[in-house]
Amino acid sequence: MSAKKRSPWLTLVSILVYFFLYAPIIVLIVFSFNASRTNVVFEGVVNQGPCGPFYWYCELFRNRSVMDATRNTLIIAFTSTVVSTIIGTMAALALQRYDFFGKKVSETALYFPIVTPEIVMGIGILVFFSAVFGWINTALALAPNQRLTMGLGTVIVSHIAFSIPFVTLVVRARLHGFDDRLEEAAMDLGANEFTTFRKVTLPLIAPGVLAGAMLAFTLSLDDFIITFFTTGPGATTLPIYVYGLLRRIVTPELNALSTIWVLVVLIVVAISQWFQRRE
Amino acid sequence: MAEYAVELRNVWKRFPGPGGEVVTAVKNVSLQIYDGEFFALLGPSGCGKTTSLRMIAGFELPSEGEIFIHGRPMGKTPPYQRPVNTVFQSYALFPHMTIGENVAFGLQMKGVDKKEIARRVAEALEMVRLSGYEKRKPKQLSGGQQQRVALARALVNRPEVLLLDEPLGALDLKLRKEMQLELKRLQREVGITFIFVTHDQEEALTMSDRIAVMEGGVALQVGTANDIYEHPNCRFVADFIGETNFLDGTVAEVDTDKARIDLPGGVSLWAHTPQRVAVGQAVTVTVRPEKMHIRPNATDVNQVTGYVTDIVYIGTDTHYGVVLSGGQTIRVREQNYSAESRLLAREGEAVCVRFSIEAARVLTE
Ligand SMILES: Nc1ncnc2c1ncn2[C@@H]1O[C@H](COP(=O)(O)OP(=O)(O)OP(=O)(O)O)[C@@H](O)[C@H]1O
Numbered sequence A: 001m002s003a004k005k006r007s008p009w010l011t012l013v014s015i016l017v018y019f020f021l022y023a024p025i026i027v028l029i030v031f032s033f034n035a036s037r038t039n040v041v042f043e044g045v046v047n048q049g050p051c052g053p054f055y056w057y058c059e060l061f062r063n064r065s066v067m068d069a070t071r072n073t074l075i076i077a078f079t080s081t082v083v084s085t086i087i088g089t090m091a092a093l094a095l096q097r098y099d100f101f102g103k104k105v106s107e108t109a110l111y112f113p114i115v116t117p118e119i120v121m122g123i124g125i126l127v128f129f130s131a132v133f134g135w136i137n138t139a140l141a142l143a144p145n146q147r148l149t150m151g152l153g154t155v156i157v158s159h160i161a162f163s164i165p166f167v168t169l170v171v172r173a174r175l176h177g178f179d180d181r182l183e184e185a186a187m188d189l190g191a192n193e194f195t196t197f198r199k200v201t202l203p204l205i206a207p208g209v210l211a212g213a214m215l216a217f218t219l220s221l222d223d224f225i226i227t228f229f230t231t232g233p234g235a236t237t238l239p240i241y242v243y244g245l246l247r248r249i250v251t252p253e254l255n256a257l258s259t260i261w262v263l264v265v266l267i268v269v270a271i272s273q274w275f276q277r278r279e
Numbered sequence B: 001m002a003e004y005a006v007e008l009r010n011v012w013k014r015f016p017g018p019g020g021e022v023v024t025a026v027k028n029v030s031l032q033i034y035d036g037e038f039f040a041l042l043g044p045s046g047c048g049k050t051t052s053l054r055m056i057a058g059f060e061l062p063s064e065g066e067i068f069i070h071g072r073p074m075g076k077t078p079p080y081q082r083p084v085n086t087v088f089q090s091y092a093l094f095p096h097m098t099i100g101e102n103v104a105f106g107l108q109m110k111g112v113d114k115k116e117i118a119r120r121v122a123e124a125l126e127m128v129r130l131s132g133y134e135k136r137k138p139k140q141l142s143g144g145q146q147q148r149v150a151l152a153r154a155l156v157n158r159p160e161v162l163l164l165d166e167p168l169g170a171l172d173l174k175l176r177k178e179m180q181l182e183l184k185r186l187q188r189e190v191g192i193t194f195i196f197v198t199h200d201q202e203e204a205l206t207m208s209d210r211i212a213v214m215e216g217g218v219a220l221q222v223g224t225a226n227d228i229y230e231h232p233n234c235r236f237v238a239d240f241i242g243e244t245n246f247l248d249g250t251v252a253e254v255d256t257d258k259a260r261i262d263l264p265g266g267v268s269l270w271a272h273t274p275q276r277v278a279v280g281q282a283v284t285v286t287v288r289p290e291k292m293h294i295r296p297n298a299t300d301v302n303q304v305t306g307y308v309t310d311i312v313y314i315g316t317d318t319h320y321g322v323v324l325s326g327g328q329t330i331r332v333r334e335q336n337y338s339a340e341s342r343l344l345a346r347e348g349e350a351v352c353v354r355f356s357i358e359a360a361r362v363l364t365e
């Protein structure tokens, strides 16, 4: 288009930026095939056991703790995604459609957690759960084995809570410029409120809803801080497990785990992008 | 079946305004619309036409008053249970559905069987001359075609009443004229009551059986095109429909259905009085430009003198601007019967403008 010459500095800076973004990931992936256990120097591609170069990947799948953490992570991610997507979408529709007293305030309050430091949220949720659980446990005089404790449930609830604002934000963006007349047209043609939502509103905002769901899913998948504060025995997630490993030995198994993780997130992001781009 | 397809009885609509005040969009409107009629709601922007239509469709509920469709009070009946369909100004076609799916939507909602839907969709698209467009998406159609799809989507349901909110607003003039004729043809074909919203007086006059002229939320006058053009009941209607002259004066003498009106500057004229007036009352007289003549041989009763300020020749007619001795400016339209007609007067020339008693109409509001 323009004949203006690009500055070589711009090219250099761009290359550097991409280098710093992707070099660690590439190193990470390469080291997942490392023959050395120590993960400090690359000593050639591992070729051991029936899995050959994928030795560390097989080790990973044989590791009970990793599998438990994976299961927990996926349960949390799926549940919190489904629930936060439904609630977040409903919130977006309500904010779009209705004028009510305190609308501005409630909308700002909804987005506030996005900018709040996660550690603050984490501590807040921890304190909240401890207080409420403590109060209920004493009030009902529950036996030690019946007491409410931190665990999968508290992690799921807190993930739902921090995902909702993101879903709402994404769906709101999609709703912007939504023609209300379309819903009126559907009702005019005999569709009741529910059918109108199912046949007209939802298909039109679906790309936004799916993008929001994908965002919620990836957020939940790699959340560390809030999970750290709300988790309990038997509810270890992958990020928590990895953090635990770091304090002991770091074998290429961890790299294998991270590689799979990166791939999963990449696929989810790609799907979400594809949905968002589709008109 | 009830006498009226749609009846509005003392309907009011108030909205909460942006600053907390109340906006009254519709004020005590009562309308009776006959079955099979082409009825227009005509008025300037913001006069409450759309609001009235939306209340009939059920998108808004009246603040006061009641709406009847074929004698049934609508109350809080939701839109999907009313026997009416709407053609929106913006068409509101479902962008994620094909034309065929758009038109089929209403029938699907009614649970009509698949074969019958296919048949009626094809029939409806043929009616609006869009056969073969079933598989396209709304985006792939021109404005006029989209407008016709919107029409087919509504008509395929065979509603008792079709509501149209400025359906031709987005079209260019030529297409607009074409669609006016087409709409009129369709309405005759299907025999459905049409309630048509427009702010274009020409459109209302050419298409409708009857017209309600609205202003500021009030239905000022309801009647046929001829009624409201020839017998406007107030200054606003006379002014809004066609071109007219207004002469302000006071009643000097009253006869059975006519009165002598004195104008400033010593001019007086006789005018028809549809309402009772009293001597000394301040009134306005309206006279349409084409009913005034400067042709010397006219035998009309009223004669006022003035001089010509401007002449506009537009082919079929010549328009003369005339300033009367009292200072009032009037416009006179003379038809050009022959090539020499435009020589009736020259600029600056003194002329005598004549018109009949019936042509002059006294307005009290
Ligand atoms: N939902 C609403 N809330 C507040 N005021 C409204 C609402 N709908 C309409 N109004 C007001 O009511 C009045 C009538 O509006 P309406 O849309 O019926 O006018 P209209 O005759 O259709 O005008 P136009 O030719 O511009 O479409 C306007 O003053 C408008 O601002």
Ligand SMILES: [Mg+2]
Pocket (backbone or CB within 6 Å): B049, B050, B051
């Ligand atoms: Mg309108």
